[in-house]
Amino acid sequence: MRAFSQLLDRLTYTPARNAKLMLMRNYFLATPDPDRGFALAALTDGLPVDFPLRRVLSEIGNSRFDPELFRMSRDDVGDTAETVALIWPVTEAPGNAPRLSDIVAALSKVGRMGHAALLTQWLDQLDATGRWALLKFLSGAPRVGVSARLAKQAVADAFGKSVDDIEELWHGLEPPYTALFDWLEHRAERPSLAAIPIFRPLMLAHALEEGDWQAMNLADVAAEWKWDGIRIQVAAKGGTTRLFSRTGDDIGQSFPELVDHFKFDAVLDGELLVMRNGEVAPFSDLQQRLNRKTVTRAMLTSHPVHVRFYDALEIGGEDLRGRAFTERRERLEAWHREHGPAHSDLSEVLSFASKEELKARWEATRGQGIEGLMLKRKASPYLAGRPKGHWYKWKRAALTADCVLLYAQKGAGKRSSFYSDYTFGAWTEKDGQKLLVPVGKAYSGFTDAELVQLDRFIRQNTLERFGPVRSVTAKLVLEIAFDAIQESKRHKSGIAMRFPRVSRIRWDKPAEEADTLETLKELITSVG
Amino acid sequence: MGLPAFIFSTPIAKHPPTQDSVRVMASSPPFESWLRPGPSGLHCLPGDFFIDPSGPVPRAVITHGHSDHARAGHGAVLATADTLAIMRLRLGELGQTQALAYGEALKVKDVTVTLVPAGHILGSAQVVIDYNGQRAVISGDYKRHADPTCDPFELTPCDLFVTEATFGLPVYRHEPDTSEVQKLLTSLRDFPERTHQIGVYGLGKCQRLIKLIRQAGYDRPIWLHGALRSMTDYYVSRGFDLGDVPNVMDASGKLPGEIVLSPPSALGDRWSRRFADPLSGFASGWMRIRGRVRQRGVELPLIISDHCDWPELIRTVTETGANEVWVTHGREEALVHELSKRQITARALRLVGREDDAE
Numbered sequence: 001m002r003a004f005s006q007l008l009d010r011l012t013y014t015p016a017r018n019a020k021l022m023l024m025r026n027y028f029l030a031t032p033d034p035d036r037g038f039a040l041a042a043l044t045d046g047l048p049v050d051f052p053l054r055r056v057l058s059e060i061g062n063s064r065f066d067p068e069l070f071r072m073s074r075d076d077v078g079d080t081a082e083t084v085a086l087i088w089p090v091t092e093a094p095g096n097a098p099r100l101s102d103i104v105a106a107l108s109k110v111g112r113m114g115h116a117a118l119l120t121q122w123l124d125q126l127d128a129t130g131r132w133a134l135l136k137f138l139s140g141a142p143r144v145g146v147s148a149r150l151a152k153q154a155v156a157d158a159f160g161k162s163v164d165d166i167e168e169l170w171h172g173l174e175p176p177y178t179a180l181f182d183w184l185e186h187r188a189e190r191p192s193l194a195a196i197p198i199f200r201p202l203m204l205a206h207a208l209e210e211g212d213w214q215a216m217n218l219a220d221v222a223a224e225w226k227w228d229g230i231r232i233q234v235a236a237k238g239g240t241t242r243l244f245s246r247t248g249d250d251i252g253q254s255f256p257e258l259v260d261h262f263k264f265d266a267v268l269d270g271e272l273l274v275m276r277n278g279e280v281a282p283f284s285d286l287q288q289r290l291n292r293k294t295v296t297r298a299m300l301t302s303h304p305v306h307v308r309f310y311d312a313l314e315i316g317g318e319d320l321r322g323r324a325f326t327e328r329r330e331r332l333e334a335w336h337r338e339h340g341p342a343h344s345d346l347s348e349v350l351s352f353a354s355k356e357e358l359k360a361r362w363e364a365t366r367g368q369g370i371e372g373l374m375l376k377r378k379a380s381p382y383l384a385g386r387p388k389g390h391w392y393k394w395k396r397a398a399l400t401a402d403c404v405l406l407y408a409q410k411g412a413g414k415r416s417s418f419y420s421d422y423t424f425g426a427w428t429e430k431d432g433q434k435l436l437v438p439v440g441k442a443y444s445g446f447t448d449a450e451l452v453q454l455d456r457f458i459r460q461n462t463l464e465r466f467g468p469v470r471s472v473t474a475k476l477v478l479e480i481a482f483d484a485i486q487e488s489k490r491h492k493s494g495i496a497m498r499f500p501r502v503s504r505i506r507w508d509k510p511a512e513e514a515d516t517l518e519t520l521k522e523l524i525t526s527v528g
Numbered sequence: 529m530g531l532p533a534f535i536f537s538t539p540i541a542k543h544p545p546t547q548d549s550v551r552v553m554a555s556s557p558p559f560e561s562w563l564r565p566g567p568s569g570l571h572c573l574p575g576d577f578f579i580d581p582s583g584p585v586p587r588a589v590i591t592h593g594h595s596d597h598a599r600a601g602h603g604a605v606l607a608t609a610d611t612l613a614i615m616r617l618r619l620g621e622l623g624q625t626q627a628l629a630y631g632e633a634l635k636v637k638d639v640t641v642t643l644v645p646a647g648h649i650l651g652s653a654q655v656v657i658d659y660n661g662q663r664a665v666i667s668g669d670y671k672r673h674a675d676p677t678c679d680p681f682e683l684t685p686c687d688l689f690v691t692e693a694t695f696g697l698p699v700y701r702h703e704p705d706t707s708e709v710q711k712l713l714t715s716l717r718d719f720p721e722r723t724h725q726i727g728v729y730g731l732g733k734c735q736r737l738i739k740l741i742r743q744a745g746y747d748r749p750i751w752l753h754g755a756l757r758s759m760t761d762y763y764v765s766r767g768f769d770l771g772d773v774p775n776v777m778d779a780s781g782k783l784p785g786e787i788v789l790s791p792p793s794a795l796g797d798r799w800s801r802r803f804a805d806p807l808s809g810f811a812s813g814w815m816r817i818r819g820r821v822r823q824r825g826v827e828l829p830l831i832i833s834d835h836c837d838w839p840e841l842i843r844t845v846t847e848t849g850a851n852e853v854w855v856t857h858g859r860e861e862a863l864v865h866e867l868s869k870r871q872i873t874a875r876a877l878r879l880v881g882r883e884d885d886a887e
């Protein structure tokens with residue numbers, strides 16, 4: 001438990017991705033089974049434990065510390081689990097500190113009545129960091145700034161495999177993943193995946209560049225709209241259906257209506273959308289459905305989801321990934337004619353006579369949930385990752401607006417000494433007064449040289465400091481590029497930008513000439 | 529007559545205070561009749577001096593050299609020789625001064641003053657005042673944990689104990705400093721290509737951390753920000769062997785894998801851009817709390833404090849046997865609550881000008 005709690009402790013303070021990978025790699029190499037497997041579970045899908053932490057803490061709390069001192073401490077610390085970990089009196093408890101696997105094993109056996117005694121014993125035996133780590137993972141996933149993907153990447157790096165290898169196996173395995181580590185350390189064969197639906201790493205597209213477009217022979221590519229939803233992989237087999245996000249996270253829990261209807265034997269690639277009366281709803285509607293553990297009946301009716309399929313990786317147990325796109329597409333169409341379930345359709349393959357015609361259609365199309373155009377080489381197999389020269393995404397030209405820099409915040413990692421996160425505003429009028437309202441935040445789009453200039457500007461024009469944030473004199477205009485503007489009740493301005501980034505710094509432009517909120521509202525995508 | 533005219537008085541005899549001299553009388557007058565908390569600090573009326581006053585006074589007794597205790601502009605100052613030297617380095621000329629060695633009793637008008645080691649930083653002292661059979665100890669800032677760069681805290685039994693409470697909550701428990709230094713050395717091994725820039729307060733913490741790193745067996749240069757130079761040189765001149773401590777200014781290159789000490793304000797500042805992918809650490813008792821670590825953007829928190837943690841506060845107050853305790857600054861509410869549970873009369877003074885974060 002000591003190695004694991006120290007790992008969590010260091011991960012929470014380490015911003016850089018490579019440094020996090022290094023810490024986890026060292027841990028997975030140095031820690032024995034089954035502890036490292038449970039640690040991997042804690043960092044990915046969560047540990048298989050169910051512990052009523054709040055109830056148990058309120059049961060044992062008052063016997064161990066003064067409630068008045070606890071209240072004052074909680075105010076100072078700002079986090080209940082951390083306060084308990086720090087205030088817990090040091091005792092010379094008998095026995096050694098428990099191993100992570102001891103904790104998981106004991107929790108799987110103990111009944112309701114034993115919870116308080118177990119927790120008390122462990123808190124007595126652990127050091128402050130150990131108590132904090134224990135309470136964090138008992139209260140759910142420990143938030144230490146590590147995605148499931150990154151943890152798997154660390155395992156892959158540690159044993160010289162590719163992360164796609166790990167992803168491919170992942171859903172066939174269970175904590176503490178001993179079969180996985182046995183294979184990684186050459187003690188056993190690769191685990192078999194025959195019986196259950198598992199995630200297959202996705203094929204991703206490159207942004208289309210002018211040179212690609214010039215060199216492209218249109219007869220060789222198929223074109224589809226790029227839908228404004230999220231990528232989803234539906235894997236169904238033997239009565240079990242799983243919905244995977246782009247990174248392999250199982251998101252089926254948020255979409256029970258899809259899991260219920262998608263009963264077939266295939267692995268399909270498509271776009272998850274909210275659809276009403278055959279029309280794609282704005283992306284913000286889809287966001288409402290994401291990351292929900294339970295879905296209300298009202299939500300199912302007001303935000304109905306739908307999958308628009310565009311590729312097939314496997315049908316009826318046959319792996320199609322080695323076949324050409326056109327062949328996979330034919331198999332997908334045939335399958336959908338026969339088995340196509342409710343809440344699904346196919347993404348249309350567009351026909352066009354010339355590059356000019358295609359370009360004109362691309363330029364003319366806004367709204368209707370279309371983000372741009374996909375161009376896929378007809379002869380390409382389905383390849384994991386982002387292989388060069390096969391799939392291209394051609395996003396609509398970005399919209400831009402001139403906004404005024406209002407606040408800046410220090411970045412993380414390499415940027416921690418720079419003000420690199422910018423909040424910008426647009427003009428509006430209130431009671432006859434012109435004022436700036438914040439309309440968005442941008443972290444990217446500028447070069448390193450521009451970052452240095454922006455940082456200097458911010459330090460020289462600071463009005464007030466609030467911790468890592470500074471407000472600045474409203475005089476610098478940033479040209480902001482974004483993909484769309486949507487209505488938003490959560491933002492004071494009433495709008496939300498999608499993917500805003502700094503496209504140019506307008507050192508030349510006076511702040512008075514920046515855009516108004518009204519102008520921005522006219523750009524709201526009018527989608528039903 | 530090269531010396532200034534006598535300021536406070538002359539030493540009577542070298543006698544360390546003992547329990548025998550403490551007599552608690554049921555009919556004792558309240559301490560406030562002779563030791564009065566006011567806007568400019570604690571005023572000892574029968575001795576006619578202030579202790580650690582927040583503004584200029586004619587006569588001041590100073591516990592230690594930190595800026596929230598030792599200020600400029602007093603008519604005359606009584607302190608340990610180290611504290612006086614540190615004050616001169618920080619503030620320039622001081623006017624009239626008188627040095628008093630640890631344990632030496634000095635008659636000051638109607639009271640007797642003794643300075644006793646506080647274990648906080650070099651020269652730090654508790655001020656022991658005996659008056660009419662009552663004894664008050666004004667402890668200034670102090671700690672019980674061993675520190676290789678100053679004399680250890682000496683417990684002085686008393687009737688009134690005046691304490692700070694910077695870390696006066698039970699969540700503050702400092703880790704052993706050796707294990708915190710190991711965290712730093714481990715990180716150097718894990719990230720040998722990154723400069724480890726550690727924020728430290730310039731007086732006390734800086735020199736203690738260098739000494740602890742040396743004791744852990746690290747003998748490479750420890751690079752210093754210019755603001756840490758004069759105090760570190762003073763410690764060296766007083767016989768502390770700190771090894772090779774060159775100036776960052778004189779370094780060629782980006783110092784990958786090296787330890788750099790700087791004031792906390794230089795963490796994540798433009799100054800740090802000269803280093804190789806700097807990893808910022810901070811040596812402070814505040815690093816106990818994750819929110820504070822994140823707020824400062826610190827990647828390597830080192831819980832090393834020159835103040836008492838909560839168990840040390842309670843232990844010290846109890847061991848002095850004082851039946852009355854005054855809390856000068858910090859989280860006094862919790863300490864007062866805890867002491868009253870233990871039947872000790874406790875009172876929060878809320879002295880102005882004490883900085884919570886200066887540690």
Ligand SMILES: [Zn+2]
Binds near residue numbers: 592
């Ligand atoms: Zn101090």
Ligand SMILES: [Zn+2]
Binds near residue numbers: 594883886
């Ligand atoms: Zn102080």
